[in-house]
Amino acid sequence: MVPNTPQSLDYELFKRLKKYIKGLKIQAIKGRNETSLYSLSEIINIDHDLIMSDLTLIGVSDGIKEVFCVGSLIQQLSNLIGYNRIEEACLIGAGPIAESIVSSVEFEKCNLRIVAAFDSNPAEHSEIAGLRVLGMDRIGEIVQRMHVVLAIMAAPRIDSAVAAKIILNSSIKMIWNFTELALSEVGEVVVVNSNLQGDIIADYKLLLQRYYNRFGLK
Secondary structure (H helix, E strand, O other): OOOOOOOOOOHHHHHHHHHHHHHHHHHHHOOOOEEEHHHHHHHHOOOHHHHHHHHHHOOOOOOOOOEEEHHHHHHHHHHHOOOOOOOEEEEEOOOHHHHHHHOOHHHHOOOOEEEEEEEOOOOOOOEEOOEEOEEHHHHHHHHHHHOOOEEEEOOOHHHHHHHHHHHHOOOOOEEEEOOOOOOOOEOOEEEEEOOOOOOHHHHHHHHHHHHHHHHOOO
16 A cells, blocks of 8 residues: 655655655764765665756756755755654643643644643643643654654743753754743754744744755745
């Protein structure tokens, strides 16, 4: 049975793109910031010219460029095949701040779907937005499995620094921060510091635009 694939993508191309992502992640784990298509070809055992042809077909390459940023290429391909669902987010913190966010009319207009929630004390804050709250130690595992790239920070100040450290070591690429602790961008992670009294919709649009710009997506 052929699984669902993003519209307009040939199934064989879809499968190859998944292999490209796998090969790129191997290079990322090894600490490589850049890769040549010849290097990627050797890792995944797919002909260099076919890789070049595929990347040109989907608009990632001009048919000449040989060297790519590993992180950016992973994000571009992941978004293309639907791995990264930017309309979905995980919620870090399930207390009063988080409750205020998910019940906000302005937040609802952003059309974001909360797909996972985490808290330092899941026994006390056991459910939010219809989801069972998990412990902070599950963040890396869950966001990786669900291909979540956006984290909404709503933890109290005492937990914010710990939560931020966990997130920065996960596959998260965007942090929408509603905590008292202002966060700075680190590496490839895009950060927007926000508050419920501000223009939430404008802040969300800013977050997405920075993400697109960072990874050359739009």
